[in-house]
Every structure is written in structure tokens, then in C-alpha cells.
Amino acid sequence: MPELPEVETVVRGLRGPLVGRTFTGVTVLWPNSIKTPIPELQERLPGQRIEAITRRAKYLQFHLSGGDSLFLHLKMSGDLLVEPESEPRHPHVRTVFGLDNAHELRFKDTRKFGRVYLVADPAQVIGKLGPEPLADEFSVEDFKRLFERKKGRLKPLLLNQEFIAGVGNIYADESCFLAKIDPRRAVDTLSAEELEHLYEAIRQVLTAGINHKGASFDSVYRGGEFQDHFQVYGRADEPCLTCGTPIIRVVTGGRSTHFCPNCQQ
DNA sequence: CTAAAATCCTGGTGGC
């Protein structure tokens, strides 16, 4: 499911039901989801109150009263539900966090790629991430500086979370379209003007995604409607909405990549 | 260094 706008939407939806609640226990149904030793998680989490929930890149961070942070990464198919403990659990629920109000935070994750971390030092999980593209203080000059001495093609670089945080496959393709840049371009050939366009495009596309409450796919995620506004992602062989040329799909860095061969150079 | 491929997983879809 989730890139930056989808995770941001999930975080905003969880604050109301969860901030102020205290964890009472953890039930692990798929041990590979848990990156912290499970006995340690089950020892340290109960009794800690949720003081805040924030997002960093595609991670959710629960700031806890005992000084720890609980991090969740939804990867491809994760979702988080707050449901009464009396309600039957969906079969794809992999981890259950008990709460002090007879509800549970349920980590549902069909493909089992999602991960849970409990750490005292957040840097252990989010220490190497690149800048947040929507941060107020992240300037176009900062963005241009990221490209200094960089090599390789644009698309894989945009997906590299140590380069810039939170951009995933959909928003990378949509950003390149808006900036009119071929995602296969070698980054050391991008002009200052092109980088300025790309900076604006990334911020615009991510903001639009958040404003539409993310993109919904299948049954994994609900509520968002940004999928109705895709210009190129998932539109292979369909006409470009700007010029009518069929959208091309190629594979770059092992990921499907969509672009207009006429508009994007 | 870049880069591709394999890995972790399940389920939906389309072709035959």
C-alpha cells in the first residue's frame, strides 16, 4: 500500500483513537514481523502510554511514556486497525497490541513484509534516512545539493530512502511526469532548471496525495482517491493525458516505471 | 562504484 501520503493518512487516522492509550500486551502471530527480540518487546511495551504518533519517511513512530519508540513499517500490504477486542480478528492480522480500553491495535499484513521495532534510540531505525521532502526547511537548494557527485539513473535514486525519504514507486513516476523528465535519465545530466522542476513536482505530487488521503488499492487500503488522479502510474498503453502518446512501461531498478515518451525527455 | 537479481510473502488477474 503505502508511500509517504498513505502513511501520513494512516498516522492522522490513528491519533484520535490511540494517543493517551496505554499498551497492555503484545500477541505475536507471525514472528518474522518482529525485529526486536520478542521477549524484550513483550517485557518492555506493556505499561507504556502513547504520547504522540508521528511519521518519518514511510515509518510510523509511536512515542512512548517510558522513553521508547515503537516503529511500524507497513511495507507492501500492511494496514493498522483499532478494533474492540471482542471483534473477530481478520486472518491476516500478524501482530496484536492490547490497549487499556478493551480495544486492540491490529497489524494486518497479507504479504508479511511489514516490520515492528521497539527501541530506546530512534536512530537505530530511522537514523540513515534522507530528508523529508515536505519539511518546511527543505529548500530547493537543499534538494539540488543532494545530487552533487551522484551517478546513475533518476528513478532508482528517487526510491532510495537514504537519498530522499518517503518517495515510492507511484509518486516517483508521477513526479517525473510532472517535471517532464525521463525517469531513466542519468542524474549527472540534469540541469539546474530540471532539478528545480523536479523539486516542485515531488512536493506537489506528495501534497496532492495527502490531500486526497492517499491512493486506494484493492482491499488493502481504504478511503483515499488519489488513484483517480494518476497521470502515468498503471496507465501503460493508455494515452498521455497531455499529448495522447501511449504511456510506456519499462523496468528500471527492478521496478515498473511509467512515463510519456513524448512529454518526458 | 552502479546495477541487476534474488529474497521475503500472499493473492488477484489474465491467458489458455
Next chain:
DNA sequence: TGCCACCAGGATTTTA
């Protein structure tokens, strides 16, 4: 229907 190949929002690790 059944079977099979292929595809999927991520990110790390292995192999060139």
C-alpha cells in the same frame, strides 16, 4: 474450472 505465469505500494542482501 483448473493450471500457470506474472504482477503488486518496499527494502535488504547477494551477486556481477
